[in-house]
Amino acid sequence: MDDPYQALGLTKSASQDEIKKAYRKIAKTDHPDLNPDPAASERFKAAAAAYDLLKDPEQRARFDAGEIDAQGQERPQQQYYRDFAERGENPYRQYSSAGYGDFSDVFEDLFGARAGRGGGGPGAGMGDDFGGGQQDFGGFRRSGGGQGFDMRGQDVRYDLEVDFMTAAKGGATRITLPDGNSLEVKIPEGAADGQTIRLRGKGGEGYGQGGRGDAYLTLHVGDHPDWRRDGNDVTLTLPISLDEAVLGGKVQVPTLSGAVSMNLPKGASTGQRLRLKGKGIKGGNQYVELKVVMPPQIDAELAAFMEEWRAGHAYDPRKGMGG
Amino acid sequence: MTRYTADELIAAIEDLTRPRLTHYVEMRMVSPVISDHGETYREVDRARVQLLCSLTEDYGLRDDALHMVMTVLDEMHGMRGEMQALMAALAEEPDETRERVTLRIRQRRGH
Numbered sequence: 351m352d353d354p355y356q357a358l359g360l361t362k363s364a365s366q367d368e369i370k371k372a373y374r375k376i377a378k379t380d381h382p383d384l385n386p387d388p389a390a391s392e393r394f395k396a397a398a399a400a401y402d403l404l405k406d407p408e409q410r411a412r413f414d415a416g417e418i419d420a421q422g423q424e425r426p427q428q429q430y431y432r433d434f435a436e437r438g439e440n441p442y443r444q445y446s447s448a449g450y451g452d453f454s455d456v457f458e459d460l461f462g463a464r465a466g467r468g469g470g471g472p473g474a475g476m477g478d479d480f481g482g483g484q485q486d487f488g489g490f491r492r493s494g495g496g497q498g499f500d501m502r503g504q505d506v507r508y509d510l511e512v513d514f515m516t517a518a519k520g521g522a523t524r525i526t527l528p529d530g531n532s533l534e535v536k537i538p539e540g541a542a543d544g545q546t547i548r549l550r551g552k553g554g555e556g557y558g559q560g561g562r563g564d565a566y567l568t569l570h571v572g573d574h575p576d577w578r579r580d581g582n583d584v585t586l587t588l589p590i591s592l593d594e595a596v597l598g599g600k601v602q603v604p605t606l607s608g609a610v611s612m613n614l615p616k617g618a619s620t621g622q623r624l625r626l627k628g629k630g631i632k633g634g635n636q637y638v639e640l641k642v643v644m645p646p647q648i649d650a651e652l653a654a655f656m657e658e659w660r661a662g663h664a665y666d667p668r669k670g671m672g673g
Numbered sequence: 674m675t676r677y678t679a680d681e682l683i684a685a686i687e688d689l690t691r692p693r694l695t696h697y698v699e700m701r702m703v704s705p706v707i708s709d710h711g712e713t714y715r716e717v718d719r720a721r722v723q724l725l726c727s728l729t730e731d732y733g734l735r736d737d738a739l740h741m742v743m744t745v746l747d748e749m750h751g752m753r754g755e756m757q758a759l760m761a762a763l764a765e766e767p768d769e770t771r772e773r774v775t776l777r778i779r780q781r782r783g784h
Contacts, residue, residue, distance in 0.1 A: 374730070374731050377727060377731050378731045378732065381724075381727060381731075383724050383727075383746065383750075384746075386753070429716065429720055430720055430723075430724070431717075431720040431721050431723065431724040431746075431750075432750050433720070434716065434717040434720055434721075435717075435746070435747060435750030435751060435754070436750050436751070436753055436754030436757070437754060438754065438755075438758075440717065440747065440750070440751060440754075441704070441717065442704075442717075442721065442743075442747050443747050443748070443751045444744065444747060444748070460755075460759065461755055461758070506701065507704070508704060508706075508707050509704065509706040509707065510706070510707045510708065511706050511707065511708035511713075512708070512709075523708075523709040524709055525707050525708070525709055526707070526711075526712075527707065528698045528699070528701075528704065528705060528707070528712065529699065567707070570706065
């Protein structure tokens with residue numbers, strides 16, 4: 351950006367008000383979310399950078415006095431809504447195959463049958479995991495007198511984050527919905543990422559005699575620093591000490607249902623996987639991935655021992671790697 | 674994965690105020706992620722709220738009109754994304770296939 355005033359179509363004498371107006375005007379015609387033309391996007395970017403520099407009178411005065419220049423004042427590369435909305439997984443997209451008539455099958459083959467995800471898109475291709483909910487949609491009926499009508503409230507959809515352990519073991523989590531409704535949600539054991547939980551009657555208000563709609567919570571299972579999950583199998587990274595790695599022996603291992611004792615083989619290595627049968631989710635397995643951890647300090651005794659040991663027992667774990 | 678609290682979101686977006694955010698959420702025009710430690714906003718929510726603010730400020734759109742525009746924009750952006758994917762896939766096909774598809778499209782669209 352050479353001249354921020356020029357980017358806004360103004361001169362140095364413009365008032366603060368004119369600067370704001372000029373920026374708004376460009377935003378109106380050239381906003382990348384509304385105008386797909388790359389030239390418009392460039393104009394908007396330049397205007398936004400100019401506006402950021404000039405909107406603060408103090409900063410503008412420093413620029414006018416030559417104390418700061420226009421370079422380096424650009425907004426950090428910002429993603430517009432469009433950048434997200436064009437992706438397949440935009441959570442706000444309500445319908446997709448609707449409107450393709452006879453070709454909706456073709457559409458779904460190509461782009462996948464998407465659930466009617468958006469805030470209020472009842473019925474638009476709800477997925478199977480909603481178990482029969484679809485029949486309930488749009489169950490409105492005209493009341494006898496023809497005055498007003500009763501309609502079931504809208505179904506609403508939320509994203510719910512649950513921590514790793516709650517999802518693995520099952521449990522309850524207390525949440526407040528954006529409409530202020532506070533409630534306890536039961537998370538089933540082994541809940542999977544993307545799974546949907548239906549809360550009957552926790553959706554939008556009904557009209558007339560109509561009942562409330564349902565709320566659907568899409569689960570997002572969080573990561574855990576020590577645990578990983580693959581379906582019903584879980585993997586725990588277990589740190590072991592140098593002497594445990596060399597000598598083997600019994601170690602206590604956390605599982606989803608409390609600690610158990612496990613036999614460590616002699617000469618265990620980082621990355622080695624051991625199995626605890628049936629200790630995963632619902633009869634799945636737990637794997638224990640070992641990680642050898644050095645003592646916090648290598649004392650003189652250990653170093654001396656190693657020196658001596660190396661003299662007669664050196665080995666090359668990188669043998670045959672080439673390079 | 675960047676996440677924003679409501680306060681962080683308000684700080685990040687020039688035209689966003691607390692009542693305005695509450696209103697957008699109540700209208701379900703933006704839907705934060707819920708968890709047992711409160712609500713958070715993703716990057717997609719940040720970008721969406723930014724657009725909502727700009728439509729409110731620059732075009733004076735409110736409630737129903739705003740909702741309608743967002744629905745249309747979601748559909749349009751989504752379709753553009755799908756169209757791009759379709760064209761990218763087509764571009765990788767052999768000439769012969771592309772010509773056949775082109776011909777079919779012209780026949781359907783009548784030019």
